Amino acid sequence: xMFHSMPVLCMFVLTVLPHLTYSQGDRMIYSTASELRCxxxxxxxxxxxxxxxxxxxxxxxFLARRGRIVAYKIRWFSGSWSHWYVxxxxxxxxKINTVTRSCAIPYNANSLRRRWxxxxxxxxxxxxxx
Numbered sequence: 001x002m003f004h005s006m007p008v009l010c011m012f013v014l015t016v017l018p019h020l021t022y023s024q025g026d027r028m029i030y031s032t033a034s035e036l037r038c039x040x041x042x043x044x045x046x047x048x049x050x051x052x053x054x055x056x057x058x059x060x061x062f063l064a065r066r067g068r069i070v071a072y073k074i075r076w077f078s079g080s081w082s083h084w085y086v087x088x089x090x091x092x093x094x095k096i097n098t099v100t101r102s103c104a105i106p107y108n109a110n111s112l113r114r115r116w117x118x119x120x121x122x123x124x125x126x127x128x129x130x
Contacts, residue, residue, distance in 0.1 A: 036129035038070065046121045053097060053117040054105035058088060060116070063105070065128055072126035074118045081125075082115070091115040 051060050061069040072091075074082040085091040093113045100109045107113075118124065 036068070038127055038129040040125065040127045042125045043075075044119075044124050044126070046123065047119050049120065050101060050103035051105045052119040053101075053113055054103060054107045055097070055111045055113055056092070057105055060105065060114075061087070061128070067128040067130040069116070069126045069128050072116060072119075072124060074115060075123040075125075077122070085115045087114065087116070093117055 047064070049064055051064050054060055061067065069087060071084045071086050073084055076082065091114045093115050095113070095117075097107050097111045097113055097117075098109060101107060116124075116126075
């Protein structure tokens, strides 16, 4: 029985212990070096990058910005701001792509897209984690 639990113990020692430094009272002090660093970028100009319009692809942010966008807002042409959108949670656009287009990430006519498709021609704000 001890033999089967040995890989689990080894995995614990190799993954958890290097990140723990010491404990202090009821707090565990640990390294945060592996955590993502997030930044809010505000009032970004329209990108004119067709990749943002590429359907429901969840990797556009990584390809275009080298990070994960965790939330974003759009400034509509009226000047008002949208609420916060979270990719994959509440960000499917009410509009569709009406034409097929060749792009670094091609997309088809009548395909769904994310609200971040508005980055193409709208000012926007987003929180990105790298």
